[in-house]
Amino acid sequence: MAERRPSSLWGLLIGVALLAAAHPAIADDDPWPAEAYNPAPAEGDVVLPMPCGGAMAFRRVALPSTGVLDDVRVQFGDAQPELGFFSDRRYDVIAGAFGDPAVPGTRYFLIGKYEVTRAQWAALSGDACPDPGMRQRVPQTEISWFDVVSFANRYSQWLLAHARDALPAESGTPGFLRLPTEDEWEYAARGGMTVSSENFLAARFPMPEGAADYIWYQGTGSAEGRLHPVGLLKPNPLGLYDILGNAAEMMLESFRLNRRGRLHGQAGGFIARGGDYNTPLSQIRTGMRVEMPYYAAGAATATESRQLGFRLVVAAPVVTSPEKLTEIEKAWEAMPSSGEAPSTARREDAALGTLDRLADHAGDETVRTQLRDAGRSIREALVDRNDARDRTIRLLINVGALLGNKLRVDHQRLLAVQRAIEGVARPALRQLQARRQDPQIRKAIADAIARIGEMEGQRDGLEDTVKTSRETYVDTVLSTSSDYSDEVITAQLPALKAELHARGSDALLPYVDIFVQHMRRMRDNSAADPQSLIDDLTRGGGGAHGPPGPA
Incomplete structure (x- = not known):
């Protein structure tokens, strides 16, 4: 048996080699072509x-x-x-x-x-x-x-x-x-x-x-x-x-x-x-x-x-390190906090603290359980409220940015129509009227007057649109700044900006920043002139590269 092993081993090796030749395989160090695993790279x-x-x-x-x-x-x-x-x-x-x-x-x-x-x-x-x-x-x-x-x-x-x-x-x-x-x-x-x-x-x-x-x-x-x-x-x-x-x-x-x-x-x-x-x-x-x-x-x-x-x-696992666990614990403790005006937060936190102390010192187990259940229910309600508030804040800022963008665009269109009327259409009409003795010019004069009338109607419509856009924008700035603190608004900005970027709406990002700065200005100085907010958005006339920053 010992004398036959080399021959048997040699035959086995030959068989493996022939099998590999008939069915070639990719070696571990021979990478696949990209189209085999990523046919549409991006x-x-x-x-x-x-x-x-x-x-x-x-x-x-x-x-x-x-x-x-x-x-x-x-x-x-x-x-x-x-x-x-x-x-x-x-x-x-x-x-x-x-x-x-x-x-x-x-x-x-x-x-x-x-x-x-x-x-x-x-x-x-x-x-x-x-x-x-x-x-x-x-x-x-x-x-x-x-x-x-x-x-x-x-x-x-x-x-x-x-x-x-x-x-x-x-x-x-x-x-x-x-x-x-x-x-x-x-x-x-x-x-x-x-x-x-x-x-x-x-x-x-x-x-x-x-x-x-x-x-x-x-x-x-x-x-x-x-x-x-x-x-x-x-x-x-x-x-x-x-x-x-x-x-x-x-x-x-x-x-x-x-x-x-x-x-x-x-x-x-x-x-x-x-x-x-x-x-x-x-x-x-x-x-x-x-x-x-x-x-x-x-x-x-x-x-x-x-x-x-x-x-x-x-x-990934949720709790990935002791440091992450500490971060989670701190976030958990902070979740029921109001995050609104500091006085409101203090009142709510104080009320919850009082409820916890009453539960800890209650002599009756039934009363203790009921107090703890009440505290838990209140905290859960606060978390739900804060989640809804955060979604609302992101939506309001998004709306404010859209309104700011619309106001600027409407204002630019209004300026363009006004320039067309005063800088082009009326001078052309005056030139035609200077030649009104020519019978062939009379029809052109009538057409020009009709066209100017149409342009003035368009201008009047745009003036109404701009007025509505201004009022809506200022109202949104005032109501949002009075309803929510700067702290909770600022906390939602990264998520909102990430959403806008993901949707390909980067053009709105400057208007997000301006809207938030306008809220801060109105909150810090309630007597601030709303016209200054409009000037921030419309300054520069027909600029094509987005709004200027607030002064």
Whole structure:
């Protein structure tokens, strides 16, 4: 037996070499071509490495945030009465996992730019490395929810062992990969902060070129009954491909029915979102939810489907360090505080302190419990009120900026019409009138007079518009500055500016700053002349580069 081992080993090595030649694999140090994992590269992509030289592309999903316990109240769901028990409109809250000092006023999480492909799945399977060609660029399907959870775990462990620095970190703690919650998925699928409220609540994100350019759905004009490689169509406003159609996508949590405005208490199977290549276009809506059983009916196996795939998110633990815990504790203690006028805050804090002391010294346990419950209820009500107040403040400042911009534009149009009348139309009329003896000129004079009349009507209309814009702007400055303190207003500015930037509304940012400075001026000097506010916005006449700063 010992004499035959070299021969057997040699034959085994030859067989392995022949097998490798017949099925070439990508070595760990031989990176995939970019089109294998990111066929449509774009600014802002976050690319994480994988085994076998592979990689996976992600996109940031930013959310407004002014503090560690801040979150965003969002309306999710779909307005389809016949399916309301599945996906009726409801409000929920969502927050980002990571902060970025370079982008104040926001936190973010990462979500897969594409659905996970067969090649990416195989790269973590433990078998031979895959050939990442076009056939392996289709979404990985025919896998169970449990398989996907295991895949995310393997990928997280591989990154922590081999590319820890590539992961975003929160307070020094690196992130990890998992399936998205359905609120994370729906917020990203709708376009997040990059779209207007109207477009966010629409059945599908904006598709200017038509649905067939964005979604693989049932029909000969689209999917034609099969999966397609990721990244061939156009993305949603956040740069996510195939978020609707192609393969439906698994969510992290279990399915719950809708109970008219909130989710029902019973948790069932897992959730699938987005529709697939066999779904009619009329049924593909961002808010639609489907329950999938964890286990196949009548079989002892986990549910798998050719239409069901997934994409991953990168998130982080909530309490990432002792320092972060201290920050959370301080934010928690401050949450019920009024934040309005200091005298109001002191009165509310004093009342709550008195209630706490009464509870601590109550001799009767029932009375003690009732006092503590009352204090907790009051604090919860204050938190709800403050959340609503903060949303209102951001909306009012946004409205103030829009009004300031409108006032400047209306004023510029008025000046342009006045210049056209006095500098062009009337001098031309006087020249014509000097030649009124010429019969051919009389009609031109009549036409010129009629045209001047039209221009004067336009001027009068613009004067009324400017007057209304001025009054509305000054009223908004006065009411907002009197209703809210500078402290709570200033706290909302980073989040509002981040939202405007995400929507491509940077042109409004100077008007935000001017509106806030005008509120401070009116608050600090209630006798300040409102005309000075108007002068700030209209100074410079027809300037084309935005408003001047307040004097």
